[in-house]
Amino acid sequence: MRPAPPLLLLLPALVLLPLLLALPGLVHGGGWDLIAEFAGAAFTPSLDPVVLQSLLAGLWVTVAMALLGWGTSLFGGLLLGLASSRTVWRTLVGQELPAAVIRRLLAVPRSIHELLWGLLLLQLVGLQPAVAVLAIAIPYAALVARVVSDLLDALPTANLEALRASGAPAPAALLTALGPPLLPGVLSYGGYRLECALRSATLLGVFGLGGLGTELKLTLQSLEFHELWSGLWFLLVVMLLLEAGVGLLRRRWTMPRRFALHQAGVGRRGREMLLALLALLPLLLAVGWALGVDPVALGHWQPLPGLGSGRWQAVLSLPWLQLVGGTLVLTALATGLAVGLAPLQLLLAAPWPWLRRLVACGWVLARLWPPPLTLLLLLFVLKPGLITAALALGLHNLGILGRLLRESLDDQSPAVQEALVAAGSGPRLALFYGGLSGVARSYLAYGAYRSDVMLRETVVVGLAGAVGLGSQMLESLSSFAWDQLAALLVVYALLTLVGEDLSDRLRRRLLRQA
Amino acid sequence: MTIRSRTTAVLAGLSLVLTPLLAPIIVGGTLRPQAVAAEPARTARVLRLGAIPDQKPEKLNRLYPLVASELSRQLGVTVKYVPVVDYTAAVTAFRTGDLDLVWFGGLTGVQARLQKPGARVLAQRDIDVAFHSIFIANTGSGIKPFNQQKGLAQLKGKRFSFGSESSTSGRLMPQYFLAQAGVKLSDFAGGAPGFSGSHDATIALVQSGTYDAGVVNEQVWRSSLHDGKAKRSKVVAIWKSPGYQDYHWIAQGDLDQRFGKGFTLKLQQAILSWRPSDPQQKQILALFSAQQFTAADAAAYAKIEQVGRQIGKIR
Numbered sequence: 001m002r003p004a005p006p007l008l009l010l011l012p013a014l015v016l017l018p019l020l021l022a023l024p025g026l027v028h029g030g031g032w033d034l035i036a037e038f039a040g041a042a043f044t045p046s047l048d049p050v051v052l053q054s055l056l057a058g059l060w061v062t063v064a065m066a067l068l069g070w071g072t073s074l075f076g077g078l079l080l081g082l083a084s085s086r087t088v089w090r091t092l093v094g095q096e097l098p099a100a101v102i103r104r105l106l107a108v109p110r111s112i113h114e115l116l117w118g119l120l121l122l123q124l125v126g127l128q129p130a131v132a133v134l135a136i137a138i139p140y141a142a143l144v145a146r147v148v149s150d151l152l153d154a155l156p157t158a159n160l161e162a163l164r165a166s167g168a169p170a171p172a173a174l175l176t177a178l179g180p181p182l183l184p185g186v187l188s189y190g191g192y193r194l195e196c197a198l199r200s201a202t203l204l205g206v207f208g209l210g211g212l213g214t215e216l217k218l219t220l221q222s223l224e225f226h227e228l229w230s231g232l233w234f235l236l237v238v239m240l241l242l243e244a245g246v247g248l249l250r251r252r253w254t255m256p257r258r259f260a261l262h263q264a265g266v267g268r269r270g271r272e273m274l275l276a277l278l279a280l281l282p283l284l285l286a287v288g289w290a291l292g293v294d295p296v297a298l299g300h301w302q303p304l305p306g307l308g309s310g311r312w313q314a315v316l317s318l319p320w321l322q323l324v325g326g327t328l329v330l331t332a333l334a335t336g337l338a339v340g341l342a343p344l345q346l347l348l349a350a351p352w353p354w355l356r357r358l359v360a361c362g363w364v365l366a367r368l369w370p371p372p373l374t375l376l377l378l379l380f381v382l383k384p385g386l387i388t389a390a391l392a393l394g395l396h397n398l399g400i401l402g403r404l405l406r407e408s409l410d411d412q413s414p415a416v417q418e419a420l421v422a423a424g425s426g427p428r429l430a431l432f433y434g435g436l437s438g439v440a441r442s443y444l445a446y447g448a449y450r451s452d453v454m455l456r457e458t459v460v461v462g463l464a465g466a467v468g469l470g471s472q473m474l475e476s477l478s479s480f481a482w483d484q485l486a487a488l489l490v491v492y493a494l495l496t497l498v499g500e501d502l503s504d505r506l507r508r509r510l511l512r513q514a
Numbered sequence: 515m516t517i518r519s520r521t522t523a524v525l526a527g528l529s530l531v532l533t534p535l536l537a538p539i540i541v542g543g544t545l546r547p548q549a550v551a552a553e554p555a556r557t558a559r560v561l562r563l564g565a566i567p568d569q570k571p572e573k574l575n576r577l578y579p580l581v582a583s584e585l586s587r588q589l590g591v592t593v594k595y596v597p598v599v600d601y602t603a604a605v606t607a608f609r610t611g612d613l614d615l616v617w618f619g620g621l622t623g624v625q626a627r628l629q630k631p632g633a634r635v636l637a638q639r640d641i642d643v644a645f646h647s648i649f650i651a652n653t654g655s656g657i658k659p660f661n662q663q664k665g666l667a668q669l670k671g672k673r674f675s676f677g678s679e680s681s682t683s684g685r686l687m688p689q690y691f692l693a694q695a696g697v698k699l700s701d702f703a704g705g706a707p708g709f710s711g712s713h714d715a716t717i718a719l720v721q722s723g724t725y726d727a728g729v730v731n732e733q734v735w736r737s738s739l740h741d742g743k744a745k746r747s748k749v750v751a752i753w754k755s756p757g758y759q760d761y762h763w764i765a766q767g768d769l770d771q772r773f774g775k776g777f778t779l780k781l782q783q784a785i786l787s788w789r790p791s792d793p794q795q796k797q798i799l800a801l802f803s804a805q806q807f808t809a810a811d812a813a814a815y816a817k818i819e820q821v822g823r824q825i826g827k828i829r
Binding site: 028029030031033034122123125126127207208214217218219221222223302311379380381383384385471474475477478479480481 | 570571603606611612625652679706712714715719724725726826828829
């Protein structure tokens with residue numbers, strides 16, 4: 001017997017039970033007054049012109065870093081995607097092997113979180129705006145490359161074969177047959193990456209790479225909540241504008257949702273898309289120039305000190321089992337929380353529209369706050385440790401998943417739900433059988449992909465003390481222990497590669513059944 | 515095929531042809547590592563001043579621009595204050611040559627000198643010869659003040675926060691004293707201590723009860739009591755550590771080549787010449803909580819280096 005799809009959807013929420021049981025033991029309640037002060041400050045942000053000016057300057061840097069990193073990754077990813085496409089290689093040289101090799105190689109930059117890229121590059125080339133840009137661009141380009149090559153290889157090849165059979169040269173045939181149908185998928189995914197890039201750029205700032213994130217971290221650390229909220233409101237406006245803008249373009253160009261990157265044929269608005277794409281280039285160059293990105297300065301590599309004297313014995317004696325175990329448990333808890341809580345919240349709030357709106361607002365805030373900030377806030381009232389870190393990571397991703405779930409529910413035809421309501425079932429049951437059952441598999445498939453992201457993200461909640469590889473990495477970094485760092489990076493990369501493989505299989509299975 | 519869809523296809527094809535041509539403009543130079551020394555243009559006549567962010571940003575932003583303008587006046591070169599976000603970043607920025615003169619703590623100073631051979635220790639404050647850490651506790655935590663070091667054992671099982679991971683007075687020496695009293699880092703509640711990031715943050719978090727206890731440097735503790743930020747009804751000092759060497763000014767080794775012969779000596783003399791009789795210098799010294807700066811030398815930090823190696827913060 002197999003559970004019905006909507007039940008499957010609620011399965012991850014089971015992780016809430018142990019979390020709820022553990023929570024009372026974790027509360028130390030010391031800083032409730034700080035939490036109250038923080039919440040109160042939301043309504044009384046600082047309006048000091050000096051503060052606002054420096055926050056706006058930070059916001060501009062963050063947005064510029066996000067835009068540049070994203071743009072670079074989009075162009076780089078397109079090239080790499082072409083280079084790792086089986087169809088392209090088969091058509092050009094009649095051999096698929098290079099595609100597989102390149103695809104495998106690209107898994108490495110993808111498996112390392114942008115924060116780690118940032119911190120590594122910082123050590124190599126010093127503090128400059130280009131570091132954050134590159135830190136975003138490297139892993140993102142590898143991600144885009146994977147999506148592009150997947151899309152390319154999934155396209156029907158009848159047109160291509162027809163063109164080839166009629167004697168068209170390989171490159172021309174590829175462009176004509178695959179270029180137009182590829183664009184909508186790439187742009188849809190690209191828009192989504194821009195939202196991710198904004199979050200990444202903010203996060204990099206929290207770890208000292210400049211921009212608004214740096215201001216947020218400093219104001220929170222010195223408990224200046226009013227100034228913190230001025231920054232958060234700015235960020236909120238930009239985030240919502242961006243999300244609305246991307247959503248608008250997606251609807252206008254009737255593109256597929258990111259849940260299911262199925263091909264929808266040639267976009268009717270192809271010309272508009274191309275113009276937007278071409279307009280992007282001068283914009284990116286201008287932003288890069290204004291931000292002071294200096295590609296030449298990136299070439300001045302500084303040697304890492306003390307690399308030769310690796311103490312591998314000491315590296316081996318790190319508590320690896322505990323570190324890896326902690327990281328995996330953290331990922332599992334955060335995934336269960338994020339994936340399971342969103343549909344549960346929707347179900348609970350189903351009868352009351354105002355509560356539904358409140359839940360959606362909560363999601364906006366959850367994805368607005370970078371996980372390390374959420375963690376610092378949680379530490380005011382919770383003891384440090386794995387569960388606290390999982391809460392911070394899970395809540396952030398809940399904000400992202402919740403929005404996706406709601407979007408895909410809104411996309412559905414309301415007929416089934418209306419019919420159920422008309423037939424006399426309550427709003428919860430109607431949502432359960434009418435709404436959720438339709439999106440269950442694609443939502444879970446996306447959740448599987450997101451668990452992969454969370455595994456990489458465990459590094460950013462290392463502040464909670466002794467929670468796996470992330471904490472050890474921050475400690476090793478402040479000791480300038482390159483040997484430890486190298487070993488940690490390798491273990492991290494291996495873990496995420498295995499995790500990616502597992503979540504891929506799960507996703508394919510879920511989508512096949514859908 | 516309609517005309518419109520053909521145009522679309524052509525444009526799409528065109529864009530795919532163009533992207534490879536345009537991408538190198540953006541990614542371009544980044545992929546070519548060049549073994550060139552730091553550009554002279556970038557580092558010419560501006561002395562870049564930095565400091566570990568051990569206190570609230572407002573205080574740092576008040577103090578270091580003052581220092582920059584005073585040094586600029588005395589030396590006749592442009593001095594620019596470059597804020598950094600954490601201790602590690604300050605060390606890294608010194609190594610990569612992004613900072614010329616940095617106010618380091620004991621540990622970060624040793625780390626910086628080991629990573630950048632040739633760096634020069636210029637000066638320390640009068641109070642840095644025998645600097646102290648103050649262990650503090652929330653009044654509701656039940657932890658009582660004590661006089662003997664072994665009283666630190668009371669902290670076992672409590673929520674405890676250090677300052678920055680690389681702080682000398684907020685982590686390195688306290689961890690050393692805790693170890694002497696038989697307290698391991700895994701003995702604290704939650705299996706690990708917290709790292710608040712700065713001394714001010716530690717005081718605020720202990721005062722609010724987020725942590726039962728913490729450790730801060732004596733100078734910040736005194737000034738927090740003085741300006742009322744630390745309320746005696748909520749947070750108390752429980753133990754004062756023995757003295758050790760702490761903060762110091764460190765300069766790059768190549769300042770003489772870049773700013774002219776004898777510049778490093780002039781810079782050191784300038785810092786040593788600050789006296790409370792001059793209004794601006796008085797303000798600087800007050801913010802540093804010092805009467806004056808004295809010459810310092812690297813050998814004084816041998817003990818810090820030894821403890822750093824013991825704890826694994828120096829390798």
